[in-house]
Amino acid sequence: MKTKLLSAAAALCVAIVMSVQAFAACDWKPERAVTFIVPWGAGGGTDANSRMMASMLSEKFGVPFNVVNRTGGNGVTGHSAIATAKPDGYTIGAATVEINTMHWVGLTDLTYENISPIALIDIVPAGVTVKKGSPFTSVTELIAYAGENPGELTGSGTSQGGIWHLALAGMLQSEGLAPDAIRWIPSKGAGPAMQELMAGGVDVVTVALSESKSLIEQGELVGLAYMHNERMAALPDVPTTKEELASGWTLAAWITLSGPEGMPEDIVCSYEAAVKEIVGTQQWADFKVSRGATVVDMGSAELIEMMKQSDSDLGATIKAIGLAK
């Protein structure tokens, strides 16, 4: 009887130890090269953040993290590659805000539930930017004019239904205007959109303020508003939409580190811990300052909550402007 009890106790102990290990060991380590998928092109913001993160992860783990740009299909190709990879920790990637917009506009069936979010790397708020010499000196003037002359002004920044399109249409809609009161001109990205703005082809762009920052600093473009709660440290003269607009509209794109669907908990939390350590370093802080951004620190659980909220908000905007499929 006594021996039976003892062995049962021992078994219980073993079971507890094992279960604790399974849940919170967080000591998984890659033993060979890891593939880091970026759904967007080399040279862009997602690419720069990913490459920095990849090089610091590889320093930490002592194995190479190879950045692969799987571009195409407005982000579908790369996000599918992240979501459908083997969840063994040897494929991770930078899932971006588009994981929450693509499925609403009918590009793909993928949602944030098809990936394993690990950590938030960057928040990229939109801006409202015009050419120097533009008749508009504030975002309220721009919106008032668009309200009186719907369809006369044009705006650009990304493809139809892309995140910067939602930024403009959502802002107009929340201010009580028709979402197409400023007509959207699709472009292949922020660079071509700013080229159009400077060539006088469009009246306003709503790309990330960090993307138009250097041209604003040089006086070629004028920043009317920053779609965020706080002003950008590098451009303190640009007011936020929170201050300027009655609706308090804000919108930001974001970049995450995510794994494929069904990645085991101990791999997720190992990466999560590594990222937490990296974003706390001076090197990461310096990198963020150089891009005019701030360090964000958000782990898996909080990130999943944020993505859930963002998915329903963006869905509501997309439906309101009539792009949902």
Place this chain on the structure above:
Amino acid sequence: MFSEILMQVIALDNLMIILGCTLYGTFVGAIPGLTATMAVALLVPFTFYLDPVPAISAIVATTTTAIFAGDISGTLLRIPGTPASAAYIDDAYRLSKVGRAKTSLLVSVTTAAIGGVVGVIILSLLAPQLARIAISFSSFESFWLACLGLTCAVLTGHGTVPKSLASLFIGLAIASVGIDIAVGHPRFTFGLPELLDGISFIPAMIGIFAFSEVLRSVQSTLNGQAAAASAKEKLGQAAARAGRALGTYRTTIARSSIMGTLIGALPGAGADIAAWISYAVARRFSKEPEKFGNGHLEGIAAGGSANNAAIAGAWTPSLVFGIPGDSVTAIAIGVLMLKGLSPGPRIFIDQPELIHTLFGSFFLANIIMLPMGLLAIMMSSYILRIPRAIMTPIILLFSLVGAYAINGTAVAIWIVLGLGITGYFMEENGIPLAPAILGIVLGKIIEDNFMVSMIKAQGNISAFFEREYSMILGVATVLLWCYLIVRTGVELMSKRHRNL
């Protein structure tokens, strides 16, 4: 200040990096399927550990040589390294078939270096002014510029105008596969996600040129016509011939270099359009236009200098406004920003050393490319001694691996095979291949800019002639079209007369 800049340019680390990168660029550029953009993208992680000057030198040296090295595989194997080399690939490959590969490649490398040097000189003198023009290009101007490029393909095609047009439309039809940017609707993708982005020009180019050539050589081997190429061209003879060509065509080279830089500075397709337009203009002004496309050095000199000059030109809007001129400079801007430097008008005032060191490195890279290119030419010419029966399967293997390497999808291999067979039948019927390639490269650009312009103008077509530059470009293009329609009519009529 001058000596400071000189010291920076020829500092040991910078020099070593330029040397290393010209070697790397030659290697990557010569391998079919690997492009200059890919070579630069692979460099990015290394630039993390470099100072800004060597980092930019590395990118500059790699692109410059990779664009030239694309001519090596183009000349020897008929696999152009870039769409920019496709403009004169028929000339280069024909020369190689009659045993003059070295002459052709020597002309390529020297004109590339001349084009690059002219480009950097113009860039250093006129960058801010040029950038002002470039920045006033909206979708209307880009649309007309691309149309002009396409029109040049028909003008330069060495078949009849109707056949060149047929080739061009085959290319445009292929370009219509994929998501269209304006409404985001996928076309002709048959549910394959790999086709969402359209048919990439690299597998298309490999298929149309290389695979169709493989098919043809199999046929000639079967028919017992395999003529062994007389590869034994002495380097001295080749150099003398190339030297003579450079002297004879010096105005063509000068004109193409300047045009290449200017076209490269404009937003759009950069080096590709530059090479084609320069080739067409050279043919127009040439004393022997009938020789173009049949192994004429003048065409190689025109295209070769223009595409390297355009590389320098593409830096203009990037440096002055931080808006990339092509995919390579887009990466370079990313690297500069990572180093805490934002390109823009102020960089010329705040960091003139950096800018001038960049120009210096550009200059140096073009000079170092000469001996490096010579080495590559001497080594690669051995390829021609390999018997055709052994070489053909190797080309086939390289073609398929190269196509697969682009996106890592098997769909690319099917594209090579499908378009290879298309290319074979096109040539069998006297339809030139080069216009089809330009159609594939420019089709998307034209369509995007057309749709965007139409959305802006709300369907009002006269808007295409309302802006200053767009009116000039538009009228020029429409006049060329009228000329081509007349020529098509004349050629068709005269053929009917002959047949009667």
